[in-house]
Amino acid sequence: MKMPSPALPLACLALAVAVMAPLPFFVGNGTMRYLTDLFIIIAVAQLWNLLAGFGGVVSIGQHAFIGAGAYAFYGFTAHLGLHPFAAMALTVPFGALLSLPVFAILSRMRVAYFAIGSWVLAEVMMLAAGKLPGFGGGSGISLRPEIVRAFGARTPERIENIYWLSFAILSLVVLFIILVMHSRRGYALRAMRDNENAAMALGVNPVAVKAMLFVASGAMLSLLGALNTLQKLRINPSGSFSLTDWTVFIIFIVVIGGMGRIIGPVIGAVLFVLLRENLSDLGPVYMIVLGAAAIGMMLWEPGGIAALPQRWKDRRAARRTAPAPRLWRRALHFRDGAGRCGSAPRRARPTARSGAPRPGRW
Amino acid sequence: MQPLLELREVSKSFGGIEVFRDVSFVLAPGARLGVLGPNGAGKSTMFNLISGLHRPSGGQMIYQGRDLGQMRPWTACRAGIGRTFQIPQPFTHMTVADNIVVACTSGAGLGLHEARARAQEILELTGLGAHAQKLAGSLALLDLKRLELAKAAAMRPKLLLLDEIAGGLTEAECGTLLEILAAVTGRGTAVIWIEHVVHALTQFVDEIAVLADKRIITRGKIDAVLADPEVRALYFGAEAEA
Numbered sequence: 001m002k003m004p005s006p007a008l009p010l011a012c013l014a015l016a017v018a019v020m021a022p023l024p025f026f027v028g029n030g031t032m033r034y035l036t037d038l039f040i041i042i043a044v045a046q047l048w049n050l051l052a053g054f055g056g057v058v059s060i061g062q063h064a065f066i067g068a069g070a071y072a073f074y075g076f077t078a079h080l081g082l083h084p085f086a087a088m089a090l091t092v093p094f095g096a097l098l099s100l101p102v103f104a105i106l107s108r109m110r111v112a113y114f115a116i117g118s119w120v121l122a123e124v125m126m127l128a129a130g131k132l133p134g135f136g137g138g139s140g141i142s143l144r145p146e147i148v149r150a151f152g153a154r155t156p157e158r159i160e161n162i163y164w165l166s167f168a169i170l171s172l173v174v175l176f177i178i179l180v181m182h183s184r185r186g187y188a189l190r191a192m193r194d195n196e197n198a199a200m201a202l203g204v205n206p207v208a209v210k211a212m213l214f215v216a217s218g219a220m221l222s223l224l225g226a227l228n229t230l231q232k233l234r235i236n237p238s239g240s241f242s243l244t245d246w247t248v249f250i251i252f253i254v255v256i257g258g259m260g261r262i263i264g265p266v267i268g269a270v271l272f273v274l275l276r277e278n279l280s281d282l283g284p285v286y287m288i289v290l291g292a293a294a295i296g297m298m299l300w301e302p303g304g305i306a307a308l309p310q311r312w313k314d315r316r317a318a319r320r321t322a323p324a325p326r327l328w329r330r331a332l333h334f335r336d337g338a339g340r341c342g343s344a345p346r347r348a349r350p351t352a353r354s355g356a357p358r359p360g361r362w
Numbered sequence: 363m364q365p366l367l368e369l370r371e372v373s374k375s376f377g378g379i380e381v382f383r384d385v386s387f388v389l390a391p392g393a394r395l396g397v398l399g400p401n402g403a404g405k406s407t408m409f410n411l412i413s414g415l416h417r418p419s420g421g422q423m424i425y426q427g428r429d430l431g432q433m434r435p436w437t438a439c440r441a442g443i444g445r446t447f448q449i450p451q452p453f454t455h456m457t458v459a460d461n462i463v464v465a466c467t468s469g470a471g472l473g474l475h476e477a478r479a480r481a482q483e484i485l486e487l488t489g490l491g492a493h494a495q496k497l498a499g500s501l502a503l504l505d506l507k508r509l510e511l512a513k514a515a516a517m518r519p520k521l522l523l524l525d526e527i528a529g530g531l532t533e534a535e536c537g538t539l540l541e542i543l544a545a546v547t548g549r550g551t552a553v554i555w556i557e558h559v560v561h562a563l564t565q566f567v568d569e570i571a572v573l574a575d576k577r578i579i580t581r582g583k584i585d586a587v588l589a590d591p592e593v594r595a596l597y598f599g600a601e602a603e604a
Contacts, residue, residue, distance in 0.1 A: 184467040184474055191453045191464040198451035200435035201413055201444075202513060203469035 006182040020167050024160045032163045038273050039166040043173045043224050045253045045265035047217040050177050053259035055213045056193045060247050061118030064125045065095050065218045067241030069225025071129050074235050077147045084150040088226045095222025096215050103214045126241035140236020162230055252294045258306025267305050366391040366552050372421035381407045383576040396563040397556045399573035405556045409523045413445045414438035439469050444519030448526045450506035454499030461498050462516045469517035487545045488512040515546035522551050528559040536562045
């Protein structure tokens with residue numbers, strides 16, 4: 001496999017921009033709101049995939065940054081009186097600064113403890129958010145109308161602007177990931193994921209690489225948190241810091257779509273949103289179906305849907321080298337080359353599992 | 363002249379198991395030292411210490427005037443210490459060329475463009491040119507050993523640590539390996555080479571040290587060391603008595 005040149009993913013991104021950007025001229029408000037939700041979900045999933053799929057850093061507390069971004073946005077506008085645009089931009093450095101101490105604590109923990117520690121920290125941050133004076137306590141508070149109006153005086157105009165804003169942010173997130181993966185850091189990252197000791201012996205500092213990923217993802221998640229607040233129009237601890245929405249579903253999306261590939265979270269998120277629309281009447285059954293689908297995918301094809309074309313290709317190649325046994329041979333008790341009498345030789349299976357997530361492929 | 367590397371009474375134990383006791387030696391810039399020793403004598407541990415993967419339990423390691431005992435593997439690497447692993451450690455999901463690019467960017471600090479150019483050069487030198495775009499995980503043993511050497515050499519180290527790179531190779535392959543080694547290491551590169559294949563080792567190094575019983579039992583010119591009765595008894599065992 002050649003080192004994927006950034007040209008292909010960049011071309012796909014440009015195509016997506018060309019298709020999605022003029023869409024508000026053709027579709028209604030309902031569809032636009034729906035797509036805005038989808039963009040935010042894809043962006044969050046991309047960032048989780050950047051950490052876990054590309055970097056091997058498995059955090060289950062990334063919803064902390066979504067919530068913190070939402071609260072920071074509210075604080076900057078309502079308490080500091082900043083213009084909503086400035087407040088939104090400021091959530092980026094805010095998220096980066098917040099992720100530094102979080103990473104400093106978590107980086108001392110090994111894989112499983114890292115995951116659990118990230119979750120505990122997120123819960124602590126959620127509880128702290130409920131105690132903050134001036135943020136509505138446990139039940140939360142609505143955004144002031146003038147803040148919302150800064151994004152468009154009338155509702156249709158606002159929906160259109162937020163659509164473009166969220167699509168622009170999603171595009172920037174994807175662009176960032178593509179550029180990182182094709183930079184020197186990207187090489188270090190892929191080497192580190194394959195073999196950390198060997199990477200260290202070649203000058204890769206794994207702590208620095210992981211810190212870079214964590215800070216970048218924390219910064220962008222805060223921004224997405226602020227963006228999501230514009231959709232929900234209110235902040236509250238359990239909603240803004242939702243473990244289910246921003247971590248559980250996101251992991252489902254990345255696992256189903258394909259870890260370690262940029263296209264993975266896109267496939268997973270589209271599938272997730274479709275399932276959610278069609279199964280939401282079923283109540284708890286919907287969650288059971290999602291869970292079963294995720295576990296089934298992990299067992300059957302750990303590379304997710306994005307790995308299926310390669311899997312089929314491998315299978316076709318295997319079939320070419322070892323022709324399928326004919327039915328009549330099987331019936332006649334085919335005698336194999338070693339002279340051993342037995343059932344027909346089984347179809348050769350592909351030797352290399354296409355399933356294992358391949359870092360840096362998309 | 364300031365030595366490149368100096369070990370002063372370095373000890374290493376893992377829990378209660380002592381691997382290394384008061385090992386001292388000095389290596390001049392550009393020197394080529396071969397290391398012999400029975401299995402389990404601590405040869406690979408010595409490399410893990412020098413490359414920063416392990417911390418010594420006691421003693422001092424000085425590299426170019428800096429305390430090597432405080433360096434992490436990546437700082438040791440960026441200071442010019444390159445190593446190969448006894449069991450090849452390729453980045454299996456990356457192409458052979460990209461494996462070497464990692465060494466050039468992270469290890470030697472090159473930009474991507476220069477790194478690709480140097481990787482190409484090293485690929486030709488090590489005879490891996492035809493495999494450049496294959497996944498490293500698909501290589502056979504000889505090519506994996508070449509890749510291991512290519513990665514370490516690509517960062518142009520001042521000190522190159524080679525861990526049994528000739529093990530398991532045929533006579534002809536050993537010859538090729540020596541040619542590659544000569545091509546990738548200039549006279550300025552100091553080399554410490556751990557090897558059981560003595561005839562390959564003696565064609566390359568200037569000096570030999572024998573590591574046994576947790577210490578360096580002798581070090582000197584090749585002929586003198588190989589003729590040493592203690593070495594023959596320890597290392598060649600029954601052959602020495604025959």
